[in-house]
Amino acid sequence: MADNHDESRERDDHSGVETTGHEWDGIKELDNPLPRWWLWILYASVVWAVVYMVFMPAIPGLPGLGDHTRGITDNSERRNVAEAVAELEASRAGYFEQLQQAGSIDAIESDPDLLGFAMAAGRSAFGDNCATCHGAGAQGFVGYPNLNDDVWLWGGTFEDIQHTLRVGIRSEHRDTRYSQMPAFGRDELLSREEINQVTDYVLTLSGREPETLASAEAGAEIFVNQCSACHMEDGTGDRFQGAPNLTDADWLYGGERAQIINTIWRGPYGVMPSWEGRLDDQTITALAAYVYFLGGGESDAFIEAAQLNQD
CATH class of the missing domain: 1.10.760.10 (Cytochrome c-like domain)
Known part of the structure; x- marks a missing residue:
């Protein structure tokens, strides 16, 4: 049998296999053939790709063929999904x-x-x-x-x-529900001391301790003059205006003293979109x-x- 090895190429001393000539950090690459099983898988994959390309949509954007090739089956997952959704809606x-x-x-x-x-x-x-x-x-x-x-x-x-x-x-719907709490601090409607006082009074409405009773008493008068029109004099709120009940333990923007002060200071208000027209x-x-x-x-x-x- 003829020896097809190239005698000019270096052989690995340990395995006797020719090297490719590539070397990294003293490690030489051997010129071993690919495993047979790996080659058969490669050949099968190529055949499968060709068959798939013939039967199914596979090649995008070829000139004159529209957005993609349709394949013999003319399958469309987008159409399949639309049909499935239509069937679901009908059911x-x-x-x-x-x-x-x-x-x-x-x-x-x-x-x-x-x-x-x-x-x-x-x-x-x-x-x-x-x-x-x-x-x-x-x-x-x-x-x-x-x-x-x-x-x-x-x-x-x-x-x-x-x-x-x-x-x-507070959406763009013409009949949207709308409420607005003034920014008592940012717009200088109340001083810092007055905001602290009304905060102490609000804390007492839900059974919590103020910093001082004197501060809460002063805050009570401020509350009546500035807040009761929406929150009512007893602090129970008014749903027609979207004004929350201040006598419970639920706080949309946080119930800690610092959070209540911040709420009074900046007058936050949230926005919920109108779903009419977006949802049936x-x-x-x-x-x-x-x-x-x-x-x-x-x-x-x-x-x-x-x-x-x-x-």
């Missing part, structure tokens, strides 16, 4: 129609199948549109309301939540139901009882 259309016809949260709750659908559809819509601000679990953050409790700035009935979703808060009516209904049941939303009977207690 859900009946439930969405029932949801719209239900008209009330009691009717939705009385139908287990409809309730399950509303919660599933609402959870999906919440994750896509609301979780960025309110959190994946709707727990909220500083400046973003917690939707798991029963504290509502603009009312917690099913209808109230639907309306808030439709028009938003059926999705808004499902989303309202989901949010309602997250926090045990308020019934009309609860609202009537609360109003009687106020009277």
Whole structure:
């Protein structure tokens, strides 16, 4: 048998294999042939690529062929997804129609199948549109309301939540809900001392200790003159204006003394987009139901009882 080795090339002393002439840090590269199994996999991959290119969309942007080659099967994943979405919407259309016809949260709750659908559809819509601000679990953050409790700035009935979703808060919707707390410090409506005093009084409204009783007493008069028009004289707030209740332990912008001072100083207010036009009516209904049941939303009977207690 003829020896095909090139005698001019260096051989490795240990293995007897010719080297390629490449050397790195004293390590010489051997001129070994590729493993057979690796070559067969390579050849099979090339054949598979050619077959795939013939049958499936594969080559982008060739002149005269549009945006890509179509292949014999003319398969389109974009079309497949659109068809799948259309099928899903068709399968859900009946439930969405029932949801719209239900008209009330009691009717939705009385139908287990409809309730399950509303919660599933609402959870999906919440994750896509609301979780960025309110959190994946709707727990909220500083400046973003917690939707798991029963504290509502603009009312917690099913209808109230639907309306808030439709028009938003301080959004561009013509019927948006709007409230504005003055920046008492930034706009020099109150001095630093007066802000400290009214902060001490606000702390007492929720049963907490002020820095001094004298400061809280002075803050009480400031509160009546500057804050009671929105928060009411007893600090229970006014939902018609979106003014929060200051007598509970829930604080949208933080309940520490420094946070309350900062809130009074700069008068923050959040913005919630209007979802009317972005989401269809059926999705808004499902989303309202989901949010309602997250926090045990308020019934009309609860609202009537609360109003009687106020009277």
